[in-house]
Amino acid sequence: MQPSETLWSAAEKDTWLGLIRMMSQVNRRLSADMEQQDGLPIAWYDVLVHLALAPEAGWSMQDLAAQVMMSGSGLTRLVDRMIDAGLVQRQRADERQAEDRRVVRVVLTEAGRTLIERVRPLHQQRVRHYFLQHLSETELGCITGACERVLSKLSQEDMPHV
Amino acid sequence: MQPSETLWSAAEKDTWLGLIRMMSQVNRRLSADMEQQDGLPIAWYDVLVHLALAPEAGWSMQDLAAQVMMSGSGLTRLVDRMIDAGLVQRQRADERQAEDRRVVRVVLTEAGRTLIERVRPLHQQRVRHYFLQHLSETELGCITGACERVLSKLSQEDMPHV
DNA sequence: GAAGATTGAGCACTCAATCTTG
DNA sequence: CAAGATTGAGTGCTCAATCTTC
Secondary structure, three states: OOOOOOOOOHHHHHHHHHHHHHHHHHHHHHHHHHHHHHOOOHHHHHHHHHHHOOOOOOEEHHHHHHHOOOOHHHHHHHHHHHHHOOOEEEEEOOOOOOOOOOOEEEEEOHHHHHHHHHHHHHHHHHHHHHOHHHOOHHHHHHHHHHHHHHHHHHHHHOOOOO | OOOOOOOOOHHHHHHHHHHHHHHHHHHHHHHHHHHHHHOOOHHHHHHHHHHHOOOOOOEEHHHHHHHOOOOHHHHHHHHHHHHHOOOEEEEEOOOOOOOOOOOEEEEEOHHHHHHHHHHHHHHHHHHHHHOHHHOOHHHHHHHHHHHHHHHHHHHHHOOOOO
16 A cells, blocks of 8 residues: 555644544543552543532433543443542432432542542643643634534534434 | 632633543544444554555564554554454564564555555545544644644653753 | 443453563 | 563453333
């Protein structure tokens, strides 16, 4: 196969491969730093940070799975481990009045809230250090616009009956 | 935790979260399409496409692992499975003259070359469909520049003794 | 019967230890 | 003993099947 046999322009190839490599490397760094410095797997961080911004009652397993981009069964087991670590709790609707008793809500424990409040600024600083600080205002806007356009087209395709 | 307690501007947050979500969704789609339509896991595709562009002798395990961004042990097992499937071969340096006999080179079989030549244009078309077609020339250049800048800073940090 | 969540089985990755060669 | 590759042990994800509730 010759390198020239491609459907892409050089610019398109550079963009796509650049994005893949950049996100992979930045995420690798963020993940390693959090694991080593904060003792926290990045997947746990994702759950904690979404719960920290959740409404009073927490999120259902479904909502939370969508937010952290994980399968339902994957989240069940992740939450199991985080409960063992004392960071979150399950709340079945047993004592909640007139709520759908199928849904399980997940909420932070005190320890979980303390941990995420300590770690979140550290993580944000690292994202700034590895990524955000190298972008201009113009680039921020350009990238955000492109991402939102792509995401919106993708979600439209999910519903073929439009 | 109040939503306002953040070290980031709204624009920065939108960029970072947008990129994560966009790349995750696009990759999910590409992966599902390749699995369903071509019967090929995306990790296998990555290996095949790098070998298709390799020099005559193929790549060493080390080189290939770096290119597909995988650990050495992960690649060993992936190559095992791809050999079972008849797509690649290991070439120890036994018969090669005066070459380091520790390195193992990986090369495509005929079946592997046929497969990647069939699948590569399909994949490229899907990347265009889900992602590239929605970007302007300006955005392509902007994103590429930003990615390359971030990657270059990251690789500089890897060598503290400069 | 459909929806929310969990469980079972299987797969593919990682780090650390080992084997071989330089 | 350093470097390339593989093996062992463990982790954490996925899809499909199951249980409970609507």
